[in-house]
Amino acid sequence: ILNVEQSPQSLHVQEGDSTNFTCSFPSSNFYALHWYRWETAKSPEALFVMTLNGDEKKKGRISATLNTKEGYSYLYIKGSQPEDSATYLCAFVPGGSTLGRLYFGRGTQLTVWP
Amino acid sequence: DTAVSQTPKYLVTQMGNDKSIKCEQNLGHDTMYWYKQDSKKFLKIMFSYNNKELIINETVPNRFSPKSPDKAHLNLHINSLELGDSAVYFCASSLSGSSYNEQFFGPGTRLTVL
Numbered sequence: 001i002l003n004v005e006q007s008p009q010s011l012h013v014q015e016g017d018s019t020n021f022t023c024s025f026p027s028s029n030f031y032a033l034h035w036y037r038w039e040t041a042k043s044p045e046a047l048f049v050m051t052l053n054g055d056e057k058k059k060g061r062i063s064a065t066l067n068t069k070e071g072y073s074y075l076y077i078k079g080s081q082p083e084d085s086a087t088y089l090c091a092f093v094p095g096g097s098t099l100g101r102l103y104f105g106r107g108t109q110l111t112v113w114p
Numbered sequence: 115d116t117a118v119s120q121t122p123k124y125l126v127t128q129m130g131n132d133k134s135i136k137c138e139q140n141l142g143h144d145t146m147y148w149y150k151q152d153s154k155k156f157l158k159i160m161f162s163y164n165n166k167e168l169i170i171n172e173t174v175p176n177r178f179s180p181k182s183p184d185k186a187h188l189n190l191h192i193n194s195l196e197l198g199d200s201a202v203y204f205c206a207s208s209l210s211g212s213s214y215n216e217q218f219f220g221p222g223t224r225l226t227v228l
Contacts, residue, residue: 031213032213032214034216034217042221043118043204043219043220043221043222044157044204044217044219045219046216046217046218049214049215049216051214087155089157093213097213098162098169098170099145099164099169099210099211099212099213100145100147100162100164100169100170100208100211100212100213100215100217101159101162101170101213102159102213102217104156104157104158106154106155106156107155
């Protein structure tokens with residue numbers, strides 16, 4: 001069983017605050033890491049797929065970094081808005097795994113208060 | 115146009131019944147997946163098909179049987195439903211089975227077994 005940990009489990013911030021959370025995964029045998037955004041009553045939507053150590057990806061106010069050697073990825077949200085409220089999932093892909101097989105973490109639930 | 119659609123959205127049924135959930139994608143993808151969201155909102159892969167061929171077959175009861183009539187459809191049939199089958203089931207698709215490709219999720223089917 002692969003251990004993909006996300007922290008914190010939940011987070012409450014004020015509108016305008018910047019925030020970040022962590023996805024930890026086994027540092028050996030890395031292949032890819034996915035980030036998804038999951039709003040309540042909707043379905044998960046892909047944010048980033050990260051593949052190389054040192055990768056930095058950005059989409060609007062959301063960005064992510066990847067450190068495969070130490071086994072973590074950070075997701076940053078700059079100037080949080082209420083519409084950023086969602087659960088953010090990461091999914092790890094180890095090398096040699098079956099194609100498309102993602103190991104999801106349990107997510108960080110973000111609530112942004114106006 | 116809905117990219118990945120599932121029917122029905124809600125399904126309430128009695129223990130022991132047999133039911134099916136349908137999934138269709140119009141993205142031209144050749145890989146489709148079924149996930150189960152457990153009571154703790156954890157996404158677990160159940161099956162995946164690539165070009166109508168079963169690729170991922172996780173340890174699920176053999177009462178669950180996926181069927182892919184063509185690349186655009188992946189249906190999930192469940193025999194002899196049990197209380198513990200109550201969950202939200204998500205279908206997803208990706209361009210290919212490559213783990214570098216993001217997955218696109220359907221809206222989910224909430225199954226309640228009474």
